[in-house]
Amino acid sequence: MHRLVSLAATRPIRLVSTSASTSATTPTSAPKSKSRWLGFLFVGATATAAGIYVRQSNDSATLNQETFTKYSLVSREPVSTTSSLFTLRPRKFSEFNYDVYEDAWATGVWSVMFKQPQLQIGRDYTPLPTTAATGLSVEDENEGCLRFFIRKDPFGEVSRYLHTIEVGADVELRGPKIECAIPEETDEVLFIAGGTGIAPALQAGYSLLSRDGRRKIHILWANRLKDDCAGGQSDSLKLSAKQGWFSSWFGSKSETPQIVSVRDEDRSLIVRELEALKSQYPGQVTVDYFLDEDNTFIGKEAVRASIDSSSDSKSKLILVSGPEGFISYMAGPKLWAQGQELQGPLNGIIRELDLKDWGVWKL
Ligand SMILES: Cc1cc2nc3c(=O)[nH]c(=O)nc-3n(C[C@H](O)[C@H](O)[C@H](O)COP(=O)(O)OP(=O)(O)OC[C@H]3O[C@@H](n4cnc5c(N)ncnc54)[C@H](O)[C@@H]3O)c2cc1C
Numbered sequence: 250m251h252r253l254v255s256l257a258a259t260r261p262i263r264l265v266s267t268s269a270s271t272s273a274t275t276p277t278s279a280p281k282s283k284s285r286w287l288g289f290l291f292v293g294a295t296a297t298a299a300g301i302y303v304r305q306s307n308d309s310a311t312l313n314q315e316t317f318t319k320y321s322l323v324s325r326e327p328v329s330t331t332s333s334l335f336t337l338r339p340r341k342f343s344e345f346n347y348d349v350y351e352d353a354w355a356t357g358v359w360s361v362m363f364k365q366p367q368l369q370i371g372r373d374y375t376p377l378p379t380t381a382a383t384g385l386s387v388e389d390e391n392e393g394c395l396r397f398f399i400r401k402d403p404f405g406e407v408s409r410y411l412h413t414i415e416v417g418a419d420v421e422l423r424g425p426k427i428e429c430a431i432p433e434e435t436d437e438v439l440f441i442a443g444g445t446g447i448a449p450a451l452q453a454g455y456s457l458l459s460r461d462g463r464r465k466i467h468i469l470w471a472n473r474l475k476d477d478c479a480g481g482q483s484d485s486l487k488l489s490a491k492q493g494w495f496s497s498w499f500g501s502k503s504e505t506p507q508i509v510s511v512r513d514e515d516r517s518l519i520v521r522e523l524e525a526l527k528s529q530y531p532g533q534v535t536v537d538y539f540l541d542e543d544n545t546f547i548g549k550e551a552v553r554a555s556i557d558s559s560s561d562s563k564s565k566l567i568l569v570s571g572p573e574g575f576i577s578y579m580a581g582p583k584l585w586a587q588g589q590e591l592q593g594p595l596n597g598i599i600r601e602l603d604l605k606d607w608g609v610w611k612l
Contacts, residue, residue, distance in 0.1 A: 275430035310343035317421035346393035357431035361424030375448035437562035443571025480516025506537035570612035
């Protein structure tokens, strides 16, 4: 039998999805003198490795980039009024899934494509890492289960479909696709997430912090509703009193991060995931919450305040993930050219901040 172990006790792993391109991308290590984009097309080690598993197993039971693999929906638990946690198990057991997932987790941020069979369309979703707090049972992990945090778009084809199928139904997945290979030398990440963009932030955290050395990640997470991040406690509020951070006000809006208070048992599942990451890596993770509902938002002040100029990190990376408009506002739009999605030039507030020594990557 291939490795059957508890992932909770070992390094978490992440995947990738196959959309227009099967190529993965990797930012360079943080530039020495100024922020810039480096969009190298990277048909890298992970893709190659995944190919090997496909050849080795040569069946549809192993997640792969060429064909869709059947999983079944084990459970769908509401996380908020607009999103749910999905758990999927491969329909047939494959001893190779563990290695496919592990390679992806070790590489960085990854996704898988879900197929909507009636319309024959696919959408990418981001597997969540496994934590002791809310994770899968050892049995589920050994069976190759994956979990996803998916927002239901009331007009969206695939997310709506996924929210209506019965538990036990088949769901076809293809991947993994590496969205961002976090360079080995990266020792500090600022992750700016909007909505479900938090899923890749959790991935980046697990991938980065499970590497050797004392690396750090700071997450800024913006949501529309309190319900989306109930119970979230912003870490920078502790600092703001001392250091005067986030003191700027722009009209009625504020860049002050929030405490979204609720009873412990009502804390959002994703907030509990973030707390679990903090407990697993004490002092290496900070999270700040922003809410449209409360007129707090991630602007220049919030980003600047998250950049610790006294940090001795050598290779620093900003990752931005969320809806298109959110990414454009933060870092300028991504571009489509010759059937490929490209990074596009750095724009938005990150460019205006002209941050030295930080690489930037749009997810
Ligand atoms: C790498 C990656 C990872 C992702 N991970 C996650 C994740 O973990 N969780 C998650 O929830 N999402 C994730 N997403 C987003 C996800 O892939 C889908 O884009 C999202 O679920 C919406 O898909 P849909 O099919 O439901 O909506 P779509 O059918 O694509 O529609 C999206 C919106 O566009 C509007 N629309 C569609 N067609 C038109 C038109 N012709 N004119 C005007 N408006 C139109 C619809 O009304 C709807 O509001 C990820 C995306 C990527 C690229």
